[in-house]
Amino acid sequence: MTEESPGAPGGGRPEDVRHRLVEVFGERVSASVPLAGLTTFRTGGAADWLLETSDPADIVAAVRVTRALDLPLTVFGGGSNVLVGDGGVRGLVVRVRHGAISAHGTSTVRADGGVTLNGLVRWAIQRGMAGLERWAGTPGTVGGAIYGNAHFDGLMVGDMVAEVGLVDRTGSILRVSGSEMAFGYDESRVQHTGEFVLWANFDVAAGDPAKLRAAARESLGFRKRTQPLAQASAGCVFQNPRVTDDSLSGGVPRTAGALIDGAGLKGCRVGGAVVSTIHGNFIVSDGAATSADVRTLIEHCRSAVVDRFGVLLREELVYVGVFG
Ligand SMILES: Cc1cc2nc3c(=O)[nH]c(=O)nc-3n(C[C@H](O)[C@H](O)[C@H](O)COP(=O)(O)OP(=O)(O)OC[C@H]3O[C@@H](n4cnc5c(N)ncnc54)[C@H](O)[C@@H]3O)c2cc1C
Known part of the structure; x- marks a missing residue:
């Protein structure tokens, strides 16, 4: 494999790529950033360009600018289900972490794609909202969980998803119902469409925080006993x-x-x-x-x-x- 300068291939001249990325994202975008420390495997090479963000609008901007530059785009969250090649990742990598969580009425919780599943679980339990507690201890983000339809002990996260905000590869924003997400075992529609998750609405019900905490602790205990x-x-x-x-x-x-x-x-x-x-x-x-x-x-x-x-x-x- 031949190492290429950041910005190539497919992205035009490196200085044009740098200029445009800095124009859109300012100094938040960095060149030649090692990715190993951003994944749970802690292996692999560097991203040509890296943007860390919690803002769904940045994902949309990244789709639009990389499309215009013909630059490869990779989006990941917690890096807990990826193996990054030792030769690194060409083009722009967007690492989406954190974001907003809000309640919509008493039966829906909305979380941005970069919210960690653990953060979402804690947030819901504190407010007496039931349904997410068994996901305690699952590494990664809402976006990653939807991409792979995260599963645990016979449950699939997609079963709780009411609606998802997506951006497609042309930069258009879509609202898609849970039933249109084509969730299956380890599967979702975004694996086939290349769309990115901006946010998701989850169905929840009223619950007793003490009982929800106990269920979360049970999941954490099971993981500690069975996983390295x-x-x-x-x-x-x-x-x-x-x-x-x-x-x-x-x-x-x-x-x-x-x-x-x-x-x-x-x-x-x-x-x-x-x-x-x-x-x-x-x-x-x-x-x-x-x-x-x-x-x-x-x-x-x-x-x-x-x-x-x-x-x-x-x-x-x-x-x-x-x-x-
Ligand atoms: C110790 C340990 C225990 C685990 N236990 C479980 C478990 O019980 N159940 C389970 O299902 N998994 C488990 N996993 C795997 C992993 O935690 C999940 O797959 C998690 O949902 C991945 O989320 P992430 O944000 O880390 O995704 P990443 O690893 O960052 O990305 C994974 C894939 O999702 C895509 N992706 C990430 N964010 C977005 C987005 N916003 N839009 C579109 N695509 C996106 C990426 O492009 C990539 O293809 C475990 C992992 C570890 C290390």
């Missing part, structure tokens, strides 16, 4: 296989973690990347992993599970940027 939270990771690497899958007969494990465990992969290592001994579907970094180590280990797990069980695992985490 002290080590860097991006959560589950693979999706669970579809239960309709014909290959899942005759005692073949039904979850990705159990398939990986059954293939004897727990503790398996490539460079600084290791299959967690606590949860088979987590790959963790020992602090020295590169994204190439992680990706090689992912491929090794995939082929070992095919060999042992005939099941082809697909990634839940998202690859961003340049690998290899």
Whole structure:
């Protein structure tokens, strides 16, 4: 891979790109920013350009300016479900963190795309609004949770989504109902359309804060018991296989973690990347992993599970940027 100066390729002359980005975002936009520290895996290269923002209007402006410059645009939130390539990310990366939360009546909570799920849970519990408490401890933002339809213990976040504000790749703003979001297991429409999440409305009900706090603590306790939270990771690497899958007969494990465990992969290592001994579907970094180590280990797990069980695992985490 050849390293290119920030702004290229596809973005015209680097000085024109710099000029235009600074014109729109001022000094908030920075060049050649390492992304590893902005992801939970803590691996990967640098963004050509980085804008950190909590303002949905900045996402819209980013779509419009990168479209005009023909510059690649990547949007991420908590960086808790991505693996950034060691070669970095070309074009503009917008990291969306924080934002506004508000109640609309007693049955709807609206949160900007950069609001953390944990912040939203705390906000709702304090106001006696029930429905979000089981998401306590899920890393990442509202935007990331909607992109992947975050799931926990049989629940899917999309089931609570009443409406979403999106910006499409032309820079137009849309309001889309939950039923138009095409939520499925680990799926939403934005994975196919390339739209970005500006905000979302969640359905909530009245609840007793003490009971909601207890439910949140239960979720946090479950995570502490079952996940390697002290080590860097991006959560589950693979999706669970579809239960309709014909290959899942005759005692073949039904979850990705159990398939990986059954293939004897727990503790398996490539460079600084290791299959967690606590949860088979987590790959963790020992602090020295590169994204190439992680990706090689992912491929090794995939082929070992095919060999042992005939099941082809697909990634839940998202690859961003340049690998290899
Ligand atoms: C310890 C640990 C535990 C986890 N537990 C769970 C769990 O229980 N359930 C679960 O589902 N996941 C879990 N995850 C994975 C992760 O937390 C979720 O997938 C989370 O929803 C990702 O949100 P994020 O903001 O970090 O997204 P990012 O990692 O920043 O991005 C992920 C994807 O979403 C896209 N995206 C982000 N923001 C936007 C936006 N505003 N508009 C459009 N697209 C956007 C990005 O482009 C990228 O493709 C866990 C991860 C870790 C590290």
